[in-house]
Amino acid sequence: MRRARPLTHASGMETVIDVQHVTKSYGDRRVVDDVSLQVGEGEIVAILGPNGAGKTTLVESIAGLRTPDSGQIRVLGLDPRADRSALRQLVGVQLQESALPDNLRVSEALDLYASFYSNPADWRALLAGLGLEAVQKSRFAKLSGGQKQRLSIALALVGNPRVVVLDELTTGLDPQARRDTWELIEATRERGVTILLVTHFMEEAERLADRIALIDGGRLVALDTPDGIVRRVDAGQHVRFRPSAPFDESILTGLAEVRSITRSGSTITVAGDGNLVLAVTAALARNGIVANDLRIHQADLDDAFIALTGRRLAS
Numbered sequence: 001m002r003r004a005r006p007l008t009h010a011s012g013m014e015t016v017i018d019v020q021h022v023t024k025s026y027g028d029r030r031v032v033d034d035v036s037l038q039v040g041e042g043e044i045v046a047i048l049g050p051n052g053a054g055k056t057t058l059v060e061s062i063a064g065l066r067t068p069d070s071g072q073i074r075v076l077g078l079d080p081r082a083d084r085s086a087l088r089q090l091v092g093v094q095l096q097e098s099a100l101p102d103n104l105r106v107s108e109a110l111d112l113y114a115s116f117y118s119n120p121a122d123w124r125a126l127l128a129g130l131g132l133e134a135v136q137k138s139r140f141a142k143l144s145g146g147q148k149q150r151l152s153i154a155l156a157l158v159g160n161p162r163v164v165v166l167d168e169l170t171t172g173l174d175p176q177a178r179r180d181t182w183e184l185i186e187a188t189r190e191r192g193v194t195i196l197l198v199t200h201f202m203e204e205a206e207r208l209a210d211r212i213a214l215i216d217g218g219r220l221v222a223l224d225t226p227d228g229i230v231r232r233v234d235a236g237q238h239v240r241f242r243p244s245a246p247f248d249e250s251i252l253t254g255l256a257e258v259r260s261i262t263r264s265g266s267t268i269t270v271a272g273d274g275n276l277v278l279a280v281t282a283a284l285a286r287n288g289i290v291a292n293d294l295r296i297h298q299a300d301l302d303d304a305f306i307a308l309t310g311r312r313l314a315s
Contacts, residue, residue, distance in 0.1 A: 013040035016163055016194040017062060022071030024057050031057045032068070033218035044185070044195040046209035048202075048301070050311075054218035055198045056095075056167055062196065063093045063165050075163060089117060092161035094152045094169070102141035106132055106151055109140065110158055117159035126154040129184045131177060145172040153181065157188060164188065167198040182207055202301045212301070216309045230299050233307035237298050239270045239280050241291035251287050255279050267293075 017039035024032040031054040039045045047055045060066045062073055064080030064087060073080055078087050100109055110123035127133050130150040135143060143151065149172050156164055169185070170178040185208055189195055199205055205212050206226050214222040214229060222229050236259060243266075252258050257279040258272040270280050277296055284291055305311075 013042065015039070016041045016043075016076055017045075017196065018072075018074040019058075019062065020072045022058070022061060022068045022073060024054075024061060024066065024068050031218050032061070034071075035215075035218075035220045036071075037213055037220060037223055039194055039196060041194055042189060042192045043210045044189055044197060044208050045211050045213055046197045046199055046205040047213045047215055048199060048205045048305075049215035050200060053215045055215050058215070059165050059167055059196055059198050060095075063091060065093075089159065090162045092156035092159055092164045094156035094164075094166045100140045100151075102139060104140050105137055106140070106143070107136040109151065110154060113155050113158050119160050121158050121160045123154065123158050126157055129180070129187075130154050131180060146174060146177060149173060150177065150181065153184075157184075161193065163194045163196070165196045165198075169197060169199060170201065170204060178204075202305075206301060214305065214308060221308050222304075226301060229304045229308075230301060233299060233304045236271055236273045237276045237296065239272075239277055239291075239294065239296055240267055241294040242266050243268060243284070244290035244292055245288070247284070247287055247289050251283050252280060255283060 015038045017037075019035060019037050022032055022035050023030060033054070035054075035058060037045070047059065049055050057066060061068050062075060062080060064075075064084045067081055075087060076090055078090075080087060104112075106127070107123075110126065114120035114123050127136055130153060132147065132150055132154065135147055138147075140148070140151075149170070153166065153169065156166065166185070170181055173181060182204070185195060185197075195208075197204075197208060209226060211223060211225055212229055213220060222232060224232065249261050252261055252270060255272075257274045257276045258270055260271045262269045262271075270276065272279075277294075281291055281294070
């Protein structure tokens, strides 16, 4: 087994996943295009992007399930392909599409997978944490789509891995099951496990991720904290309203909090920073103007994605 010298992440933590200039093509289509990123120990990095962006191909390459055309990947200092057997004891993988034999029962699957590892987790605790206790005697073919998804997550965690790769973690889960799964992932990270999370759900990325790798068309568009990505495109606020009467815009443009004013029909949008809402409403009130239908908007990940890629990320 070849073990590389540990790298140091920019934050000072040990680099657990190191991806350098990785590309992968299928025919004439390049699905991963010169991607480089590093993930530190105990970090959750969400790979966020639309369907077909190359997210799954990238993480399957990191997990050793695909071979890149070029570039280098190291996970815990190991080559995912050359050292695949060693990494199996250290990396748990939940894929977007996975299947078990139809007649295999939930408890049998977890007991079987636990036997593959030298220091497995308590699979009964995983059953409870993922809400699968009621179906532990059920056969795989009888499970709903959401139950199969939760079982796949349990199988990824049963080996007590140091690194977990989760592809579309909560697709098909109801809102309560999704929140329960998020809590389990957060508890897993608290044990020092490094998590690579593929998703197209903005809320999931914002809730779980320390950093987000924004992927579009196979390329890494941005890599930063959720707030950092938003600040790249718009660090301010927007206040929209319909004035009760015409007014001179100079009563707002002279405010320190105001950056710009735009009109669209009868609606006015004021962009700015600080305590923008109070400053705008107070200035209008001093001039006898009422801000009707007032709405406040701050940029979020969805706005950032549109600004960085030119299109909306559909959930």
